[in-house]
Every structure is written in C-alpha cells, then in structure tokens.
Amino acid sequence: MTIHTVHIYQKPRQGSGFLLRTPAYRYKHKISALGGFDTASCELALTFSQMEVALEQWIGNRVAFYADSPLEPIWEGLISRITVPAGIVQNTISLDDLANRIRVNYVSRGVGFQTQITTAVNDTASQALYGIKEDTLDGGSTANTAGAAGFYTDLGNAQLALRAYPRVSTSIRTSGAKTGLVQIECIGFFHTLEWENNAQGAPAATRVPYNNATGVIDVMLSSLANGSTFFDLTREDQLTINTAIDYPLDGATGKSWWQSLQQMCDAGNGTAPYVRYIVGITPTDPNFGTRALYYKAASTTIGYTIRTREGAGYIRNTLGAQIKPYWVRPDTGVRLNDILVGWSGGSLDDPREFYLAKVDYDADSQSVSLASDDDISVEGAFQLGKLTKAYGKRFGAPLRGNG
C-alpha cells in the first residue's frame, strides 16, 4: 500500500497556491456516480502552531489526496469541517451553517397563496473568501402582504449577521478521548452547486437539459454566481446533448441548482429505451488544470468483477487484473463472477450484475464498499434530492419547494 498524503491549497476564491503536504491518517473517501468526489475524511499529525493555523485558516481550502500516481489525485474537494483537539477541549469549525447570501421564502395568503421570495441580502467580504453560499429560509405564510417583504428581509439580514462566517463550536470531552490528531472532513466540488439557488424567477419555464444554447445546464452555466471558482464554466466537453425531456425550471421555489440537476437526471434520456443520466464535477484534468461539469448517460458496460470468495479489498477489471481499492470509481457495471454460474433468467434483473453508484474506501482496512443505486441502505443524504427514492426506506425531509 502506498502512503496517502493530503495537499492543502488556498481557498479557490483566493488562488491556487500550495500550502502544505502531510500524511493523511485514517483516510476514507466516498465517490458517487451522481456528483463525483463526494466526501472524504482523515486525521493529520500537526504541530501545535500548525493546529492553530488549521483552525483559523484552512476551512474552505482546497485539498487533494494523492497515493501512488502523482498525476491524478484519488480524491479532491474542499475542507468543510476541522476538529482540533486541545486537551479536554475540542474545537470544531465547519462550513455547514455558513450562509453569506440569504433569501426568505414565504407564502402570501393575501395574494391567492402565492409563493414569494425576498431579494437576496449579501455579505460580500465572506463571499470573497469562501465563494457564495446561499440559504433560503422558510418564512412560513402570512396574510399581511403589505409589510411581509420588509419583515422577511429583516429576518434575512439578521440571519446573515449570524451565519456569514464559519462558526466554531467548543466541546469539553471526558477523559479517554483521543488527542493529538486534527480531523478534517471534506466535500466534493459538486456540493457547491447546493450553495446556489436556482433563482430564475417566475413564471416557470420548461427547458431541455442541455442543447449547448438554451437548456437547463446552459442557463446554469451562464448564471452561476460563483462563476468558475470551483469548476470551469467554459468547459463543455463533458456535456451530452439531451433534448428529449422538458424540465420545468422554476426559480421561485428556493431549490438549489443541484436539486434541479438531480431531478432532471431522474428522467434520464426521456425516451425509450430509458437510460439513466448522471451529473457531477469531474476530477481536475491534468492537462487543463481545471474541472468541468459532466452530464451524460450512465455507463452500461461492465468495468469491474468481484468474487464472493475474496475480501472487500479485491476488485478486478474484466481481464482479472487487480484494481487498487483507492482507484475504484463508480459509474460502471460490476459483475459477481462466482455465483449463479450459468444463470439465464431471461428478462429478469441479473442478480450477478449491478450498476456501481457509490464507492466507499477505507485506507486502514484497504477495502471498498460498493453500492448500487437500488441499494436501499444507501445513505439518506444521497437520496435527499431524488424524486425516486428507494422503496421501503425514506430518509430526511421532502424536497424544498415544488418537489
């Protein structure tokens, strides 16, 4: 096994400067077909002064994890949470509650129960550091249409003052808690599409997913407030034209761009024989040095094989060569080679094959957990924005707005 190292860079809004390389202990990552690099976590052995710098300065910084190949990271994204132990005290700073652009969604009962949304209020200094991270609050409903907009704007300003910068929480730990290692958690770049709402205004308009002109993705690429901060908006080489469905792009719901893209992918290619579609952010291209949005049909070919008589760390390609567990990627078919040999079920779903929707890798055990999109144990957050959730297990809140 090759040691995994984390490379920490500046916040994307500030630049691409290199800050530090250090070994990553207890490393884990998750990669999803829908989205790309999803989450990662590890622990770092830092000096005391480095710990303080980490707590103060690293939240929102870009990271890349490398193993054997120096050309391609095994995972990359942004630091979303840092936990620094200091004796019995543990400080945690996180991007989770950060919101430097706020709108408030409310229903005006006096105007025929029409959904309204306030004009955004902004903290531009925070946006210059972290990029724009938007939240839409639910203001409920009111019959008082005259003063409603003003009140909800005040509400937004108040929340902005509280949430414009990452907050640090402090906890006191009992004895026996682990000390000495800084824990970082990271999110993939596609999560920044959850940071901006699809503010296209009313009335709703239907658009094809992508036609290199007026489609949903075209509109998104031309209107993202974060611009090319997290990926290159001008790169459309990973986008597949699809004009077979009409998606109701409605900006009056507070729905994020990511939720809209997920919904759109649920309709697939929109025509028989139906093919699933996936969307996300590619890894950084070693030649261009940039990332791009991908929108394409999910792969229907078998890329990996596994055997029930081998452990969770043994993934092979179709010719039998072992794939290092940290290089296993979703959006491919997986076939179990040593069960139901000779099975022929006609039109039945072949139990030996599945579409790999998600990969979980654990460095300490050198194992990967593979999940298909019909795996009902797939974590709820993965399905939060999907219109078609796995039967029998629902998780989390329903979609915001007109879901």
Added chain:
Amino acid sequence: MATEHLKLNLVWGLPIAPLDPYSAEKGIETINLLATSGFVLDSPNGWIPQIAPVKSGGIFADSPIADGATLLSGVRDNVTETMTLITDTATLSTRQALLSTLNRYSKLCEDFWEGDTQIDPVYLEWQAPGSPGSQYALVYTMEVAEQDDPFSEPYTAGASRIVIVLRREPYWRALPPGDNPKKWTFYARGLTTTQWDYNDLDMDSLVVGAEPSLIQETVNNRQTWSGGGLAIFNPNTNETMTADNFVDVPAASIPGDAPALAHVSIQYANPGVLGASRFLTWVNSAETTDRPRSQLRDLHQYSIVSAARCNYDALDVTNAADTGASYGRRLTLNFAVTPTSSISRATFGATTNFEPFNEALWRGTYAIFMRYRQVGGTASTITFSLRQTPSIFMPNIQVNTPNLIAQISGVAGNTAGWLLGYLGSMYIPINDIPRASAYGTGLENIPAFEFSLIGARSAGVGIVYLNDFIFVKVSEHAVDLTPTFTSSGSAFVSDAISDSTGYWTRGKKSSGQYIVNLLNTIEVDSRGTFIELQPKRNNRIYAMTVDNGLSRATDDYTMRVDLIPRWSGVRDT
C-alpha cells in the same frame, strides 16, 4: 560491562560539517551507553536489537467462505526495544545528574517537531561487533524507569539499574537522520574524514572542485538511438542509445536490506538562463533477464518512444524535419478537412517481426505522456488516446487511456518547446497474470505487443506535431514537483530536488524542494511518493522536465543521486 557492542550512543543533534567556520548547527551531544563510568549497558543481553515487525500483522482480504486470506498490505512498524543500564557513580548527585540527562533526552525525543523549537533529532548510534561502521535510528519516544531504590548506598557498579523502553524507526540508516547524504558517498568512495570537508558537501555545484555526488551525470530530456529519425524503430538491428533521460544506480552501490533513501536532483546546464518549473522523476528496479537485447524488447527501449520512429498512417501523417524534436524529426498529423473518426495514427511495439516483449520489466502502472503541439485549427476539437494491444494476434483485447483533448500551444514551426500532454494511466500488461509458457518452461515473454495512438477530430481542420511518448512508471516510486510560481527573473529555478533522506526537513518527513536563484530553497507541491531504491538491485532513475509549460526535447541537465542505505539488522557494508 557490556562487551557485545563496539559503540552505543544516544545522540542529540546533527554534526557540524568538518572545518565549517560559520555553521548554524549546534553540534551533537552524546550519552555514551558503554561508558566505564556513568551509564553502562547491562551484560549480557542488556539490549537485544529487534527487527521491525509487520504492522498489525498485515492487512488481509478475508472472506468467511474461503480458506485463508490474501495479504493486501504489509508495512513495517516502529521497533520497541528495552535497554537495561547500570549506573556506576561515586555519589548520589553524580548519579542523579546522569539520570536527569537521560530524562532530558527523553523529553527531547517527544518534543522533536511537536513544537517549533526542538528540531534536532535524537537517535541511536550503534556499531555491532564485525560491522564496518555505525548505524543510526531516529528515536521517537524513550521512557525511563528505575528498577532499584535510587537512594540506596553504595552508588557504585551494580548499585542501580535503570530500564529504558524506546521506540525507534523501523530501519537503521547509514547516517544520522537528517544528515547530508553525500557523506555516504564519501564513505562509498573510500574517502576518510580528513579527505573531505564542508566544501565537498555542496548540493548545488556552488563550490568549484567539490566532491561529486554518488551518481552525477549529464542527462537529456529525450531518448534517441543510433538509428536515424526516418527508420522505423527496431532494436533487432542492435542500435545503441545516443541520448537518454536516466541514470543507473548499480546494485553494488545500494547495500542494505531495506529500501535506500535517495536524494535526486537536477540542475540545468545554464542556471540563470533556463530553468525547470516542473520536475517528474521515477524509478524502475525491475529485474532483467539474461536474454540478449536483440531477442527482447525491454523497458529501456520504450520509456520514451520517438514519434518519428513509429509506424504511421500515411493518409494524414508525415515524417517531417524539426530542429526542436528528438532526432531532428517529428510526426505531423494533418487531419483532413472533414471531421475524422477515431483511427490509429501511429503505432509502435512488436510490429511485423513479433519480437518478444519483456513483461517482467514492463509490469506496473504507467502514466503516459505525449509531447505535442497543435499549431492549427480550433482548440478542443482534436482528441487522442493510447491503445494497448497485448498481442496483435488477439486484436480484440485492448484497453485505451482516457481521451487527451489537444490544446493550442501557440508555438508553431521548428521549436524545442512541446506541450507535455497527459494521456492517462494504464496497467501494462492489461491483465496481471504472468504469461506461462505452453512448453512448460515457466514464464514466457509476450510476442507481438503494440501501442497505437488513436486520434480523431470533431470539427474544422487541425494540425498536430508529435515528438514522442513518455512512459512514467508510477507503481514503484514517482514524484511530480509542480510549483505554483513561474520560474523567471528573481524566482528562477536552478535545481529541482526529490528528497526522501530528510536532509531538507531535518529528518522529519520527505519533501520536494526547489532551489531558487541558486541559493534559496522552497518547499513545493510534490505529488506522489519520493524516490527510494531497492537494495542490491539495479535501479534506473528517470527524469522529465517542463519549463514554464513547455518541455524541451533539446534540454540537457545534470542529474545527481546520493543515497542512504538502510538495514533491518546489523549493517554489513
């Protein structure tokens, strides 16, 4: 008194370079653990050196429905050892002073790089009977415990026993952790300590007449053979290599039984004029066979393949003169006016003669590059990928790298600057089952192996110049130093360094460094694993450079290698 060891010291700090009048080092402080007075290692068996165990017994792939388990990863853990010391002092205060020193060293071990002030390593220095010299190991922790009543009289030999439990790094080094690796080079050359001084420790050719590194050669940013640029490459004609991008570290220069740490650097021939802003270096220590080269295609013939010596599709491709290319020739791909489909544009490998392919040397994962320029047409309309066909007898078994989308380089005509385009990574050969001979003779070399460059254009016209293909083995050790600054002016890069010895970081961790403006060092973004060398095997270390976005095939530079051998047990060289 222990007699089974020739030398056993606890040392704090790195030695001052001989005759250095302006050293910033504080020098070394030592506790002699074999002293006739003071601390004495109990005898016999006051200390039995251990061999590093496999960490947690190894990581296994295990299934409840199959016998046994498969080892996925086995790495060595730190070594925990116990030493029993006996104090031999006349007074209690003398004894307590010795013990206080021991406790102080214990604290220094724990503080090493934990804060910002204690940056001098604490290490064991040991020479076993029959060993030719000292060997060293960084000590991470040291716990001191008294076994006897410290206040009992008399305070003479045998009066007090102290047990130290120390945890050290897995392997013994030939030099103190963080020391200059050139000192091993001097030893390997048979130089005594009076025959070199601080001037010879120079890492950057700043001192005229300094003792050179263990390996110090001029290397080229290309590979060429004695055949001309028009002849299709065929080593069966017994061509010799006329330019290369590697140095060989022979097996005899790498003693030990654990991977040797290596300091690998390059320096341009004209510092101040040219500079490397990106440095790729990798190593291959695969064993060779005794079969003659004329019967075997080996890795060295293909780590860089000149496009001008490939077979090519004559419809759209020509072999043209280019003073900036290897051999002074390139392949020009002139795509037709109408969009073209993905077809093979150039091929290399065992083509018509079905020469055997040395799979043993090739086996591994390779990052594959192509040096090219797109000088016409629209950007992002031309894509390439490299196809591996393990045997032309079975053409349907193939694998392609992902697509490289060609970029307009803006540099036309004959010029040495090429874009270093990354085609992707590929395992070679594409399955990892060694080919066994049907004749029952064991391993068999693969006939008829072939690579093909697949190219397509989606719209408009396009012209691409090809210089060569570069195979970088990343499954052994490979590092890519990529600074985020531009090498120019006062930030001119003179040296690029991949260092696993710890010299630049005082024994703390590996690093990649650039020397800027001949004097100032800066740690740069270093991706991958730093070079280590397999002991008692021939290791070949390769290099490839890029200067501010362009890789010049005509560049030459000096490549230096110094190493620090390591042992699991007693040093034997």
